[in-house]
Amino acid sequence: MEFNFNDGGRSKYFKGETGDCVTRAIAIATGVDYLEVYKELNNLAKSERIGKRKKKISNSRTGVYRQTAEKYLESLGWKWKSCMKIGTGCQVHLKANELPKGTIICRLTRHFTCVIDGVINDTYDCSREENRCVYGYYYKD
Template structure:
């Protein structure tokens, strides 16, 4: 039975338009890599910036190593212990400037204590080439279609912390 109460009590993302989805490894397999890895940063950048996977991988490996050599914080110690390989993950301190250097602009969508305002939904994100930051993951969204190895949208309920948009 339909109830007007349900219309007003459902979360806003329940009324949103889901993004399309296309499986895309960003060129990882073509570059000769096999198996799974925590390389969402490399894949998202390669896809959204339209760069070769291997170039992004090598660039981020060098950036990770430089960061570890120059700093003495928790991230630097982790990079020194695990190695600078982007397959072990990347920290925002490392990838943020790299993404900006390729013509992207950072657009934050969430503030501390404000709650989630933007979800991984077509009607809540702009069109264009995006690298979207969600909890513990980056994904590429191009003109309303998620390009990734899996669909991270959680049916449109996934909160977006911010996104990089190609200008």
């Protein structure tokens, strides 16, 4: 699968590397400014509850919980398409011929990435030589 280095506009505002894959993927896919996505996700995180398994709230820079990302994407009109069911194993991989054309945000193990017409737009090639399993993806009608 082709790869295109894209930080989603992060370098305009911040330096260094961080675990901001959700913020970056959403900024790339939606065209919304990175800093705006960053602030909105942090605002949504304020309503999160901490529990036994969830020790801290989401943070745009260090990691956003799936539910928070989903809430933000739904507010922008994006929908979820699951690629896995319980007990089925991996059905869809991060391969151009297994994913739809257009702009999608793929949810992988501990990572979100933006794929535009079969090209990964991220800060690194996360496809693991096209063996990486896709749990599902967000798309806009």
